[in-house]
Each structure stands twice: as C-alpha cells, then as structure tokens.
Amino acid sequence: MTSHAETVNGELPHEPEKATLEGRNKILSFWLFLGGEAVLFGTLFATFLALRNQTNDGPTANELFQLPMTAAATLILLVSSLTSVFAIQAMHKHKVAALRVWLMVTVVLGLGFLGLEIYEFAEYVTAEKFGMTTSAFSSAFYTLVGFHGAHVAFGVLWISVLIGQLYKKGLTVVTAPKVYVSAMYWHFIDVVWVFIFTVVYLLGKVG
Amino acid sequence: MAHAHSVKRHKGLMDWLTTVDHKKIGILYLLAGGLFFGIGGIEALLIRLQLIKPMNDLVSAQTFNELITMHGTTMIFLGVMPVIFALMNAVIPLQIGARDVAFPFLNSLGFWTFLFGGILLNLSWVMGGAPDAGWTSYTPLSTNTYSTTHGVDFYTIGLQIAGLGTLIGGINFLATIITMRAPGMSFMRMPMFTWTAFITSAMILFAFPAITVGLVLLTFDRILGANFFEVANGGSPVLWQHIFWIFGHPEVYILILPAFGVISEVIPTFARKRLFGYSSMVFATILIAFLGFMVWAHHMFTTGLGPVANALFSISTMLIAVPTGIKIFNWLFTMWGGQVRFTAANLFAIGFIPTFVMGGVTGVMLASAPADYQFHDTYFVVAHFHYVIVGGLVFGLFAGLHYWWPKMFGRVLNETIGKWEFWLFAIGFHLTFFVQHFLGLMGMQRRIFTYLPNQGFDTLNLVSTVGAFLMGVGVLLFLFNTILTATKPKGVANDPWEDGRTLEWTIASPPAEYNFKQIPLVRGIDAYWKEKMAGNKEMTPAEPLGPIHMPSPTILPFVMSVGIFIAGLGMMFSKEHFSNSFMSLIFNNWIVVIIGLLITFGSMLLRSLFDDHGWHIEVEELEEEGVKA
Amino acid sequence: MSVDQHADHDVIKHRHRSEGPQKHIIVFIFSIILTVIAFATVAAGGVNATFTVILLLIMAILQVFMQLGYWMHLKDKGHLMPILFMIFGFFVAGTAVIMALYWVWW
C-alpha cells in the first residue's frame, strides 16, 4: 500500500482520485453501485416496454412525442457529458480553475435539460391531458423518464456542492475522488438517456 | 499525518448509536435480527395454533392473512437477513485480514436504515392493520381496491427502506472483499464463507434494485393513483409477479449461500481436514448465483406463460441441482477420513446436510412444470421452502452462531445446552414440516386460514403444530444459553476450537478495535492452519508496527435513517383524511416527507462538507496492549 | 502503480499531460453522428419498421459502448471488476426486458 507515501510528500499525484485507498474504494464501489443502477433502470425499461401499448384511450406515444424537443434534450445531455470529461482532464492536470469552470458548465447544461423536461411534462399534462393516472402507459412513461430526471436533478445538486468544496478545500486527495465519481455518475445518466431517447421516444414514434 | 486527532469516544448507548466498528455493528445486526426473528416466530406459532384443528376460530380470517404476510416478510427480510449480516460483519474483515470494512460509515448507515425499515413495517400492527396480501403481495389483491388499510403501504415503504439498507451493506462487503484482503490472499485463497458472502453481496446488488422498482410502482399505484397494476386502466398483474420473482428467486439464494459458507467453515474445522474440492465449491457457488437469476418464472408455472417459458424455466431450475449436488458431496468427503467432533456447531452443520438435501429433492420435483401444476401453492411448497430456508439457512445460522460466538463475545456457548437446542430444534423441525409434504399432496392449499373437516388434514396439522412448539422450545433454549453465557467471565483463547484454520482465529476473542496489530501475510489457503502446520504460533506480519488509522464514530447514519423513516411515514399517510387539521396540514401537503428528506440529505451534506480525518492508535498504545495481553 | 513509474515521475507526468482532449472529442463526434442517424431515420419515416428498430438499437448500443469505454475509462487497465459487474448488471436488465417483451401478455 503506497497510498500514504504519496499523500505525505505534499505533491498531488497525476490521478489524485486514485491516490488513496479510500479514493480507489470509492470509485470501485461506485462502479458496483452503477451495476445495481443498471438493473434498476433495466426493470423500469422492462415495465415501460410491457405497458407501452396500454394507453387506455389516452394519448399514444406517437401522438405525444415531438422529436425536435427530444433531440434538443439529447444534445444538451451529450454535450454536458463531454464537458464533464473535460473537467476530469483538467483535474488530472491539476488545473482547479478550469475544473470548476467545466463543472459549472455541466451543471448549467444539466439545469437546461431539466428545464426542457419539466416544460415537456407540463405540456403533456395540461395540453394533452396525459397525467400519471391517465393510463398504464402514462404511469410507466412518467416513472421511467421521471426517475431519470430525478437522477439528473440529484446530479446537479451533487456537482454544485462539489464546486463549492473545490473553492473551499481546493483539489486534494479527498475531493478528487468525489469529483471523479460524480463525473462517472453523470456519464451514466447520459448512457441511460441514450436508451431512453431510443426506446421511449424514437421507438415510440416508430410504433 | 503522524499527529493524532483527538476523538470523542462515546460511552454506553451513544457508543452503540455512533459506532462504525464492524464488530459492534455485527452485534447490532444480531440483536435486531433476534428481535425480528422472535416476532416472526410468534407469528408462526399463532399460525400453527390457528391450524391445529379444522374450523378453528382462534384468529379471524383477516388477522390470519396479516399473520402469514408478516411472518413471511419478517422472517425473510428482517429475521434471517440481519443475522447473515451479523455473521458477515463479525467475521469477514477478520477472515480477510483487514482492520475494518471498506466503508465503516456506510456499514453503520446500512444497519440503521435496515432497522428503521423493519420497525416501520412492524409498526403496522399498531397503526391500523398489518399488510394482508401475502409476502408476495400479488396485485390486484394488494392494490387500493382490494386492500383498503394502510397495511400494504407499510409493506412497500418499509421494505424499500430496509432494502436500501441491505443494498448499502451489500456494496460495502463487495468493496471490502475486493480491496481489503491481506497481502497474499488471492481470490482463490479466500475462506469459503468470504466467498459466499462475496457472491451473496453481488446478488443483493443485482436483485434488490428490481424489488425496489416493483415496490415503487406499487407505491405509486396506491398513493399517486398510477396504473401499473390497475387492470381497468391497462395495467398488468403478471408484470408484478415477474418483477417480484426476478428479485425473489435470487433472494432465496442470497439467503442460502451464506449458510453454505458457514457449513464450509464449520465442517472442516471439526473434521480437522481441509475443505474437499475448494475450487469446485467456488465454481458451484458462482454457478448457483448465476443460474439463480434465470429461474424466476418457476414460481409462475401456473400463471400461464405458455409451454416455451415453462419448459425453459423447468430445465434451468433443474440444472441448479448439479452445483448443489457438488457442494453436498464435497462436504461429505471433507468429513471422509477426518476426525469429526460433535460440537453443537458441528451438529447443526451436519444436521444441515440431510435436511437440505430433502429440501433440494423436493425442489427438483417442483421444478418440473407439469408436476408443479399439482404442487403449486399447496403445503408441499410450504414444506419445500421451509426445508431449504429453516432446515438449510437457519441450521447454518445456528451453526455459525455457535461457532463464532466466542470470537464475537469472548465466551463459548454452553455445549450441553447447545446439543439440546439442536435435537429439540431438529426434531421439532421435521415434525412440523415433514408432514406438510403429505398435506400438500392431499390437496391442502397454502395460506388458508382454516379448513373443513373430513379431508384427512386434521391429524397431520396437529402433528405439525406440536412440532412447531418443539422448535420454539429449541429457540428459547438458545436464548437462555446466550443469557447464561453472558454471565460467565470473558476471556477464551484466540482459537477456542483448537482447530481453527482461518485468520479470525489468530487474534484475540473478541478482537481489539483495530483487529490486527499488524496485517498478516497470507501464504496459502487456510492461512492459519498452514502456519500451524509449519510449526508457527502466529502469522508472519506483512508490515512493520505503525500507528493505526481509525474512522471516527458518528451519529449521522442514525440521523439519516431517522430522516428516511419520517419521510416514509409522511409518504404513506399523504392521502389520509385526518380529523385533526394540523395533521392534515403537515401530511396532506407533503410537509412531513420534505422534513424527513431534508434531515437525510442534510446529513449527507454534512458528511460531505466536513471530512472525517479519523484518529490514530499510536505504536506505544499498541505495544502496551501487547504487554497486557 | 508500478515501481518504475515512481522512479520516473516527471516523465510519466509529461506523458500524461500530453493526453489531450482529441480522443474524447472524436467519441463525442461519433456519438453525435450515431444520434443523428437514429433521429433522421425516424424523422424520415417510411423505412421498414423492423429494420428501424434494429438500426436504432445498434446505434444506441454502439454509443453506450463508446461512452462506457472511453468517457468512463472502462477500457483502461484495472477495470476488471467494474467490467464484470457492469456486464452482469446489463445481463439482469436484459432478462427483465426479455420478460417484458415476451411473457407479460398472451
């Protein structure tokens, strides 16, 4: 175990997130957690797929979804995933200022995505009379997409807290794993979204 | 870093509420598990009393359904799971030569979340009625339309919270076993119990998210008016069955694998012989876990999935017999040529083998879909799963508790009483459940609150009830044994069974806070035994003596769990009509939920903002203790 | 970290610093292309439905693989456990999806 030696000499190693055993444990177990999240979303997708045609005389997927809005949301989330890659690269170069900026951009994009989603849901509920209780399809749709949205919201809050910590504590072997793990989380959200726009929106349009 | 941070060391109750020491958390799990096991046991006895004779009216039909639901749910989620976690906490870090688990904080959080989930579930008894739709809570019986009390809400919310705790615990043990093993302990040198704990934790990780989703969907149906299982609006009751069993079948392997691990530790120790076919045991464990995720629909043969699904799931289920058979024969051949000692622990372990095989063969019989059309939902099934869960897991847990009790508490349980426990419990067990096979074959369905006379059920049910009370006496004896032992002085040897093979037996009983003064170097499978055979009294250390870094105790996990508990209660009653306007205000406007979540997320924020630097045990202190010992 | 990396810290640092954003930008562009293909196929309409479904799924899986591999570093060394656990997670998720498609209604 060389972790102690590296933190003692005062200089931050190249990959500060993996410098300590605690950091490595954090990253490993976050991967494990993501394995569980895959099952969580897998089950939600399964539910959605099972109930996708149970529209109970309410709106169908094809009537509801607007491709341009989904495309915009997709682009926003994809770019935010890239900006969090840049954040990690900045972290590896120990450029704390750049790291903070990229994280902030990520947060802003995340907020943008959330805004779009809330607008979309509000539109469905008011204009299309498509609420949680409308049909089995609507319940499954709101639950799956809403769960993803809640993940985005949590990610936004989390990364914001980390930005604050980077101001207060700087980049250390304690803060670095947190930033790295939050970036993993953010990528995973994007991965889930890839399946959502494919399975829910695009395949919904195909029918 | 050399300088030690001062740390508050709590005493008494505060010590237990704030502890992050895996050994203490293990004891907490044991206490909680014991409590819920007792509650579940009383429910079981009431069930058996009600069924003692035909057309009995000891409890009402509604109460009976609540009893069976709570008995199943409590035993599975709150009774045996925590005892498994108790053993894992008490033993795993010691077996792999670690000072603690990977995440002491999460370990504590997992326990408290689990406990508050369990308490919430059991509060249902005094808060308007327990859940009544069976532990499987099949929809639509469990939806608002047919289950009008809050019972099922307690079930969904309580299990979500308890499940969250279990999931946290699972991830913690995975990380611990992957990264915290002592130098030289490769995966293929890990003790069998550590292996099964590893695989069980992995199964928890993949199975619990599925039930979480299922429970969320049911909660949404019941509280937000969603339509997942509302037939009239397009929902599907079959979907619930699938989701439940995609979790539910792995869950029973989550339960049984640690028992396999315990047996694989106890039998070699008392046969004074290494585990026969270690690699095939590991392989069989992994195979069972893997297959465990592909057999769920064998609980649904009569749902009507069609011949293709039924054939597929029949075959995949039968295949599980193969790795299980490997294990049985490996245990038998571990004893072959050994010197078997009949301690209480070993009695339970040996008793496990034939009992579990009986549960196994009925399992293969049930695996055949055409036969299952007859067996399904009868007492034959009840007998089968009690043979594997009680005859398998609970025997295993008793073996493990007797075996590791000295390591956990520094006192050996009374052997004579221990043997009485075994014989009473084993005989009671077979009396209770063996006859249930025949009840099932004669046409007695499960979950019926009473039955008409003249069906040939009467005598067998009476025998079954008598057996259940015998089991109860066995359990009470165990309780008495633990209390009796607690009055005796501490201070057994490091290796009280004298034939210990693994690392936990190289250190004091109970171990010091930091477990290992110096992390040991592992030179082979059964690390301690290897050193013994080489004539060494102790392990070779893998590091020089140095200050030991310890995590600080913290109350935050407890507070976080209280927050989740409050939010859960708030969620459950959010649509309730209160006569009291203040109650309506805070519940119907989700204020209680928000307060609960604020407490939880606030604690999380605190944890993130204020780094835990921990504290150090200095070399001088270590050496002092060394002298004392 | 191996011993020689410590011995030659500066060189290593330098080598790492030279790892620029290009790789990730390429992944990004790929992702965009895959996404555009998917959206365009659906927007254009008129394409055989089965073909569309298969195409969309391939696009999605490719994109996910790239992001997991490069952005989340799964293709880097020392990720055996994460890979194993992710594969099994996706496997269980996949069985759930198969269940939903074939065994819920009949």
Next chain:
Amino acid sequence: MKLAISIMVVVLLIVFAITAYVLVKFRRRAGQSGVPEQVEGNFKLEIIWTVIPLILVIVLAVPTVQQVFAFGDDHFNDKDAVQVKVTSHQYWWEFEYPQYGVKTAQDLIIPVKKKIAFELKTADVLHSFWVPSLSGKMDTNPDGTLNKFSFSADKEGVFRGKCAELCGPSHGFMEFKVKSVSEASFDKWVTAMKAPAVLPEDAALAEVFKKQCLSCHAVGDQGGPVAPNLTGIGSRESVASILLNEGQEGGKPVKENLKTWLDDPQAVKPGNKMPSPKDLGLTDEQIDGIADYLANYKLNY
C-alpha cells in the same frame, strides 16, 4: 412424476447412507491427536458427482418438456370438447357453457369421460382454479392474459375444487364441486337449466325475492349476473361452497344450511360481498320462506 419421485428417493438414500457411514466411521476418538491427511480434492470423484446428476437432470427434463407442451395444447375449439368459461369472483365460481347457453355457479356439472376445455378469467383479484383429484391448477387472470386448459373425469362422482391463490380473507373457503355425471344426465341438466325460472309460490315473497335477491342473483332467465346463479340451488352439493349438504360427509339438510347462510353471511364466509338479508330489511319469516323456496328449487337430472 413417479420417475421423479423414485430418482429423488434414490438420491436421498445415497446421501443418507454416505452421511451415516462418515459419521460413524470418522468420528474423533478419545485421545486421537494426529492430523488427518489434508486432501485437496479428487478430480475423478468430482467429475462423477457432476456428471451423474447432470444425466439425472436430463432424464427428468425430457419427459418434463414433453408434458409441458402436451399440457399447453389448446383444446378449446376441439369438436367434441365441452367448453366451459370459468369466471372467478371473491369468493365464488361462475361457470358458463357457451355451447349450451347455460350459466351456473359453484357446482360444475360435467359429462363423464368427455374433454372439458376451460377458459379461465377473473372478475376481481387473481384466483387459481384447482380440482386436486382431476388435474393441476391454473391461475385465473384478467383480460389479455386468459388461460386455457382441459381435463376430463374418468368416472362419475363429486370432486372437490379449490382456489389456490391467496385472494382475501375467505380464500380458504373458496371451494367448488365438480360433479361428473353420465352424458344423458348432463343433457337433462342442460335442459332443466334452460327451463323458465321457478319463483316462490307466495306472490308477496316472490316480490321480495325479485326485488332484494334478483338484483344481483339470477334464477333461470331472470335476475342479474353480479352474484352466483341460484338456478337449482336445492340440488347442489353445498351452500356457499362450505356448508356441505346432506349426502356428503358431515353434511346437513340444504334448508338448514341456507338458513345459516342467510342469517349472517359474514359469519360463514368473512369478507364476502353478499349484504346481510336482515340489513336489507328482510324479516325472519321472509328469510325462512326464501330458504324453504331455494331448498326445494331442485333440478331433475
């Protein structure tokens, strides 16, 4: 199934025998101190106990798959099959014979030796249709997941049917009877079922019966479909499925059972949907009259 049981018994015997031998032969004797040989494993043995179970599993799997597919065959539209649409309710069974235009409840009358093809459906929660001595069980699901299966009775007689899926407090009381009769009797029964309804002779009582009972129940061509059809209830095997009538072990006279039931339905079958006749304003005399009328409402077949 016999094959399965015999294989399993053999497996059990082998394991028990080895266990017993090991425990007797290799117990630690007093003063024994040496360390036994530490055997790592035995490749040959391990292969043997992997391969033999595998072969046994295959031996079991082949007939299982055959039977699964045989069971899965749909006989509903077979020419000579008697179709029965089963609808389960909390806590009673409705049987409809679409080929004959007949609906009944609780007693399933079937012609002996003929294939009876069922379509199973539930009106509320899940139930499971099971006649233990005739065939396996099948769940009754809502629309979209209806099940079909078939069986036939080899001999005439009365068979007990049960609900095998937890469906509420009276799950244990949700029984029914299968009455297998000769083909001639079956035809007679169908004719009798289609005869016009017989109402109470007393006009006032008939009025009460029509108003209070037939709003949910039906007799012959009159009444509603919500509750069990009462046509010929006097010749059924039981009242409310668990009050057994004369002729069965422990049975009581029909009228007595009907009175017990009408007196307080909840006491007989907790949680059932029938309102108490007394709450509906029926007097004891009226209840007695209706019980008398129903007890004598018999079908001749």
